[in-house]
Amino acid sequence: MAHPRxxxxxxxxxxxxxxxxxxxxxxxxxxxxxxxxxxxxxxLRSLGGLAPEERPAVGAAANEAKRELEGLxxxxxxxxxxxxxxxxxxxxxxxxxxxxxxxxxxxxxxxTRVHDEIIAIFAGLGFxxxxxxxxxxxxxxxxxxxxxRDHPARDMQDTLYLSESTLLRTHTSPVQIRAMQAQRPPxxxxxxxxxxxxxxxDMSHSPMFHQVEGLAVDRNITMGDLxxxxxxxxxxxxxxxxxxxxRPSFFPFTEPSxxxxxxxxxxxxxxxxxxxxxGWLEILGSGMVHPxxxxxxxxxxxxxTGWAFxxxxxxxxxxxxxxxxxxxxxxxDVRFLRQFx
Ligand code: DAH
Numbered sequence: 001m002a003h004p005r006x007x008x009x010x011x012x013x014x015x016x017x018x019x020x021x022x023x024x025x026x027x028x029x030x031x032x033x034x035x036x037x038x039x040x041x042x043x044l045r046s047l048g049g050l051a052p053e054e055r056p057a058v059g060a061a062a063n064e065a066k067r068e069l070e071g072l073x074x075x076x077x078x079x080x081x082x083x084x085x086x087x088x089x090x091x092x093x094x095x096x097x098x099x100x101x102x103x104x105x106x107x108x109x110x111x112t113r114v115h116d117e118i119i120a121i122f123a124g125l126g127f128x129x130x131x132x133x134x135x136x137x138x139x140x141x142x143x144x145x146x147x148x149r150d151h152p153a154r155d156m157q158d159t160l161y162l163s164e165s166t167l168l169r170t171h172t173s174p175v176q177i178r179a180m181q182a183q184r185p186p187x188x189x190x191x192x193x194x195x196x197x198x199x200x201x202d203m204s205h206s207p208m209f210h211q212v213e214g215l216a217v218d219r220n221i222t223m224g225d226l227x228x229x230x231x232x233x234x235x236x237x238x239x240x241x242x243x244x245x246x247r248p249s250f251f252p253f254t255e256p257s258x259x260x261x262x263x264x265x266x267x268x269x270x271x272x273x274x275x276x277x278x279g280w281l282e283i284l285g286s287g288m289v290h291p292x293x294x295x296x297x298x299x300x301x302x303x304x305t306g307w308a309f310x311x312x313x314x315x316x317x318x319x320x321x322x323x324x325x326x327x328x329x330x331x332x333d334v335r336f337l338r339q340f341x
Contacts, residue, residue: 003061009039010065017072023080030073040066107341111210111329114317115192118212121236122190125229127214130189132175134196138165140174145253146292158198160207168196171310172213173253176289179215180297185304186218192313203325210313215289217299217306223256223288226307230260230286237316238265245280254287254308262319274322281319284311 016029033040044062047055108116119129138149147154157170175191191213199205216225227246234242242265246258261282264275271277286309291301314326321340323329328336 003058006043006058006061006065009033009043010068013040013065013069014072017069017076020076020080023077023084026073026077026080033069034066034073040069105341107337109329109337110317110321110323110340111313113340114320115210115212115313117237118233118311118313118316119190119192121233122214125188125232127188127190127216130175130179130191131193132169132172132178132191134169134194135162136167136169136174138167140177141167141169141171144177144293144296145173146290146296147252151252160196160198169193170197171195172211173308173310175213176215176253176293176308177297180217180294180299185299185306186216187306188216188218190214201327201330203327206314206326206330208330209326211310212313214286214309215306216308217289217294217304219304221305221307223307226286226288226309229307230284230309234262234283238262238320241265241268244283246286249285249287251285251287253290253293255290257285257287260284260286260309266322274319283316283319284309286310 013029013033016032017026020026020029030038032038035041040062044059044066047059047062050058123129141159142154143149159170160168162168172191172193172195175189175193179189179191180187191211193211194208195211196208197205199207201207214229216229227244231242231244234244243263245261245263247261249257249259251257259282261280263269264272264279264281266272266274267279269279271279275281286307289306289308294301294304294306314329317323317329318326
């Protein structure tokens with residue numbers, strides 16, 4: 001039921017559909033011919049103005065043209081949309097020629113790094129790692145370590161008591177007792193762990209910090225062994241040129257006792273800000289295990305001797321990395337932590 005006027009419009013519409021390159025183009029064609037102001041729509045609406053004899057033929061032809069055009073548009077639209085979706089996916093696909101995106105990477109906490117390093121150094125010397133409870137009894141934390149009740153040495157460490165006889169350990173030294181009770185000499189252990197003190201946090205104090213205890217007990221162990229071991233430790237920890245010195249000191253569980261300094265690795269002894277012009281940095285306390293301590297665990301001080309030391313992990317890390325505020329370790333500000341990645 002063709003009609004010349006409708007035929008012309010239909011031909012134009014078919015060409016437009018054929019020329020469309022996208023779903024957006026097809027939509028434009030639909031609006032142009034079938035929209036409210038569209039050519040075919042207008043034609044159908046104007047049928048009333050035609051001569052009565054013309055109306056049926058034009059009307060039928062226009063309706064047929066409308067159906068054909070709707071079918072054409074629908075068929076092309078499905079293909080166009082599919083092609084567009086495929087192109088979209090291709091754009092989002094992995095481009096192997098692009099430089100990779102770096103995933104955010106975590107890193108070990110500086111205290112963990114120093115802890116691991118200390119352990120590795122002593123493990124290399126044949127020491128084994130032992131741990132003990134953070135909740136201790138008065139006996140292990142003090143008594144067995146030759147610190148009797150009411151002894152002024154108890155004031156050296158402000159203690160957080162949980163009850164009359166239990167407390168948060170103030171040092172890792174009680175693990176010396178536990179380890180010696182559990183085995184016969186020779187003993188070569190290293191004891192890392194958390195310790196607690198009744199202190200308010202400031203640049204150099206924290207109610208919780210970390211220590212590493214060292215203990216060697218055997219026949220003929222001397223202070224020379226202690227010195228040699230700590231010299232090696234200092235060289236591994238602070239560099240080949242490191243030197244240490246012993247300063248007489250006092251601890252109830254060692255006799256003699258010494259505090260150990262390492263030659264300031266910044267100024268090499270000349271005096272600088274890090275060593276507060278002293279040229280030396282204190283790194284630990286140590287000494288020969290007191291005969292009373294050996295007796296307390298059932299060892300015979302006439303038969304075996306030993307040395308022990310205790311060092312603060314935070315202190316070593318502060319010296320090694322030039323950190324001047326203890327609180328930085330516990331605030332977990334990534335801007336601080338990132339520097340050790
Ligand atoms: N326990 C001591 C403290 O926390 C450190 C210490 C000193 C440990 C001498 C020892 C040692 O094993 O022999 O201050």
